[in-house]
Amino acid sequence: MPMEPDAGPAHRGPAVQDRYPDDFAWCYGCGRHNPAGLHLKTYPDGDETVTVFEPRPEHMAVPGFVYGGLIASLIDCHSMATASLALYRRDGHRLGDPEPVPRCVTASLKVDYLRPTPLGVPLTVRGRVVELGQRKAVVESELYAGETLCARGQVVAVLAPPAMTPGPAGAERRPG
Numbered sequence: 239m240p241m242e243p244d245a246g247p248a249h250r251g252p253a254v255q256d257r258y259p260d261d262f263a264w265c266y267g268c269g270r271h272n273p274a275g276l277h278l279k280t281y282p283d284g285d286e287t288v289t290v291f292e293p294r295p296e297h298m299a300v301p302g303f304v305y306g307g308l309i310a311s312l313i314d315c316h317s318m319a320t321a322s323l324a325l326y327r328r329d330g331h332r333l334g335d336p337e338p339v340p341r342c343v344t345a346s347l348k349v350d351y352l353r354p355t356p357l358g359v360p361l362t363v364r365g366r367v368v369e370l371g372q373r374k375a376v377v378e379s380e381l382y383a384g385e386t387l388c389a390r391g392q393v394v395a396v397l398a399p400p401a402m403t404p405g406p407a408g409a410e411r412r413p414g
């Protein structure tokens with residue numbers, strides 16, 4: 239499903255994750271308020287979305303290659319942002335509008351690991367929405383190291399409830 243053109247990475251306006259509501263901005267992968275998180279940032283790029291992240295040495299599987307769980311996280315958070323942006327646009331908004339971007343939760347995450355992913359280079363995840371429902375989006379994302387396609391994901395995202403469900407008692411949240 240084509241997405242309307244928006245400010246691409248060359249523009250570097252706000253990332254989708256910069257516009258999530260504060261209560262929903264704590265995710266380890268992409269929450270701007272999580273001090274220990276990866277702080278993934280996803281931008282529109284024409285009909286697609288793009289996230290670039292360079293794994294750190296501790297993200298290794300074996301020396302020289304990236305841990306598969308990190309690859310799944312990149313595809314997961316990137317795809318949630320892609321779905322959130324599609325739902326936001328469907329409701330007539332553009333990234334940069336004052337209204338926060340709605341938050342999605344992962345209902346299903348499938349990753350195909352096509353080739354070993356090298357450490358020491360930036361990874362690029364590109365995604366697009368292939369199905370958009372009232373509360374649901376299906377997103378396909380591909381992860382590249384340079385020009386090499388290393389992993390592909392298909393993710394089902396469902397719109398989160400408007401208010402945060404409280405976490406376990408004692409869960410600590412520190413503003414970032």
Ligand SMILES: CCCCCCCCCCCCCC(=O)SCCNC(=O)CCNC(=O)[C@H](O)C(C)(C)COP(=O)(O)OP(=O)(O)OC[C@H]1O[C@@H](n2cnc3c(N)ncnc32)[C@H](O)[C@@H]1OP(=O)(O)O
Nearest residue numbers: 262265341342343344345346371374394396398399402403
């Ligand atoms: C940690 C999250 C807790 C929530 C706290 C607040 C939000 C936090 C925000 C931050 C999060 C940070 C991000 C994270 O880290 S999210 C962390 C990992 N994800 C979760 O913990 C989510 C747990 N699951 C759920 O809460 C519910 O099952 C959800 C909300 C996902 C759906 O249950 P709900 O009763 O609401 O919806 P529905 O049953 O009417 O389904 C709706 C549509 O979705 C389709 N579908 C559903 N499941 C699947 C599936 N497995 N495969 C394929 N499709 C599936 C279904 O067919 C239907 O499609 P359609 O018929 O319309 O075409």
